[in-house]
Each structure stands twice: as C-alpha cells, then as structure tokens.
Amino acid sequence: MHEEIKGLIVPVLTPFAESGKINEEAFIRHLAYLKGHGIERIMVNGTTAEFFSLLPEERKTLLKLARANFDGLIIQHAGGLGLAQNKLEVQWANELGADAVAVLPPMYPAGLSDAGMIEYFNALEAEAEVPFILYNFPKHAGNAITPKILKEVSHFAIKDSAQDFELMKHTPRYFVGTSTNIYEPVQEGAAGFVAATGNVRPELYAAMDMLVVAAKVEDAAVMQRELRAYSAQFSAGGVPVLKQALSRKLAGYPTNVRCPLV
Numbered sequence: 001m002h003e004e005i006k007g008l009i010v011p012v013l014t015p016f017a018e019s020g021k022i023n024e025e026a027f028i029r030h031l032a033y034l035k036g037h038g039i040e041r042i043m044v045n046g047t048t049a050e051f052f053s054l055l056p057e058e059r060k061t062l063l064k065l066a067r068a069n070f071d072g073l074i075i076q077h078a079g080g081l082g083l084a085q086n087k088l089e090v091q092w093a094n095e096l097g098a099d100a101v102a103v104l105p106p107m108y109p110a111g112l113s114d115a116g117m118i119e120y121f122n123a124l125e126a127e128a129e130v131p132f133i134l135y136n137f138p139k140h141a142g143n144a145i146t147p148k149i150l151k152e153v154s155h156f157a158i159k160d161s162a163q164d165f166e167l168m169k170h171t172p173r174y175f176v177g178t179s180t181n182i183y184e185p186v187q188e189g190a191a192g193f194v195a196a197t198g199n200v201r202p203e204l205y206a207a208m209d210m211l212v213v214a215a216k217v218e219d220a221a222v223m224q225r226e227l228r229a230y231s232a233q234f235s236a237g238g239v240p241v242l243k244q245a246l247s248r249k250l251a252g253y254p255t256n257v258r259c260p261l262v
Helices: 024-036 056-069 083-095 114-125 147-152 165-170 183-187 202-213 217-232 238-249
Strands: 007-011 041-044 073-078 100-103 132-136 157-160 174-176 192-194
Touching: 007 202, 024 056, 041 056, 056 073, 056 083, 073 083, 083 100, 083 114, 114 132, 114 147, 147 165, 165 174, 174 183, 183 192, 183 202, 183 217, 202 217
Parallel strands: 007 041, 007 192, 041 073, 073 100, 100 132, 132 157, 157 174, 174 192
Antiparallel strands: none
C-alpha cells in the first residue's frame, strides 16, 4: 500500500469513558464515521490521540482496534518515551497490521545534537518492516528534524507539524501537519496533509483531498478559505474542543480528556 500513502491523513482522537478508561465502542463508531465520510487514511496514537497520556498497553489496544475496524490505511505513531519503548511500538506496527510507522524525535532532553538523533532514528528505522515516517514537531518534542537528519536517516516521508517547508527538498515525501495550510504546499510538491479537524468534518477534508488530487486550482483555493475559517475555532482549544465538536456530530461521543488536559 506504499503508493497509497499520500493525500489526506486524519490523526484519530481517543475517546475516554467517565471512568478514564478508553471507550472502545466510541472509538469503533468514530472509525466508521470517518470511513463513511470518505476518509481512507488515519494515524493512531498521535498527538491528537493524547498518546502522552496513554499507557503502552493502551496504545497497543488502539492499534489492534483500528486494524480490526478500519479497512483503510493506518499509520502507527510510536509514541513511547525512550528508545526501548519506541522499538516495541515500531514492532507493533510490523506485527499488528499497520501500513506505516511515524516517530517523533527523542522527547524531554531538548537541544539534542543531530548526531544523537540520527543514531536514535536509525536504531528505530532498523526495526521497521513498514514505511518509516519521521515526525517533526519541535514545539512539543523540544528537538527539530534538520536536513542533515533527513539525509542520514533512511525514511519514507516526513510529517512536519512545524511547517518548515525548507525540509521539503530534503525528503522523498513531505506531509504538512496542518488543517489550514494545505493547497500551497501540495502545489509545491507535498505528498499530502495531516488534518486533526478532519475528525469532526471528515467530508470537508475528503473533498479538499479530491480537489487537490484533481488539481482543480480555483475550487481548491475556495475550499482552503473555507477550511481556514472552520479550523480557526479549534486553534486555541485543541483536543478538548475537537471532542466537544465531534460529540455534536456523532451522538454520544464522550468529551472526556485525560489530565493535564481539561
């Protein structure tokens, strides 16, 4: 399915019951909602999924549930803290049916050298039997992926939530991590985009995906303005606001988040 890793990817939310446990029924219903509105590619256990609040066994469970209930393309985010845990989560991608794996730089020790991150990424890439995607999000990881890292780590693509478009020329495939700035990067050669607000209005983002693929310039420009206006309401609220909005679209979807989110 390598050739299908392009276009729109939706990073799926994780629903929680009042008890704090994962609400598996709501997760499965959400996957059906996305698929029913034209979504063909998802990421599980990403930032939007609150991976930082999930136990390793919970992240594994979500990947299993996704593979059993979503017949599109699945990217597993290896969101563990530390090389040993991330190796395990890359192995889950291999064994549990993920179509690709995405990995952030090491987290907590900020300002790491390129040499250290290259060693880290290469150790994880060596474990991967599926396409290996680097995930650039320096705002949260504390370390940015650089052209040198892209040159020295074998990788399939980069997902760039920093929107550092200079990185595009240093990678075979560039995915812009945004719900608002889509058309221009794709016109410049980006392979696709990762849109968190696609959780709530999947039909809108699926339509944008079709316009981009069809190179319908004028229609895509109009759609992008609509997407920017729609996404603006979520920019400050993040995951809690996304869940509240989804609960109005998907009856009964729980709005609970895990501390420290409120």
